[in-house]
Amino acid sequence: MGSMLRLSAVNPLVRQRLRPILPSAPAGPTHEDLLAVTALIEADKLRPVVDRTYRLEDTAQGVRHMEEGHARGKAVVRVAEGA
Numbered sequence: 001m002g003s004m005l006r007l008s009a010v011n012p013l014v015r016q017r018l019r020p021i022l023p024s025a026p027a028g029p030t031h032e033d034l035l036a037v038t039a040l041i042e043a044d045k046l047r048p049v050v051d052r053t054y055r056l057e058d059t060a061q062g063v064r065h066m067e068e069g070h071a072r073g074k075a076v077v078r079v080a081e082g083a
Helices: 031-042 056-067
Strands: 008-011 016-020 050-055 074-078
Touching: 050 056, 056 074
Parallel strands: 050 074
Antiparallel strands: 008 016
């Protein structure tokens, strides 16, 4: 995929990558690209995949997990209980 940004829509039921949705460019995504992604989010057609959630004091463990390439989604760090 070369320089294409690996932002993909994911079917949460089967964890299947559907398609890249935002090409990258040397200057980054355009205003129109960001509007298109915003529209997908607002239409509930694009949601982040959360791999794991960490307490603030466990942030280093989360960073290691991401750096080692084990994560299959985003890592979330809770900064307060209930958050």
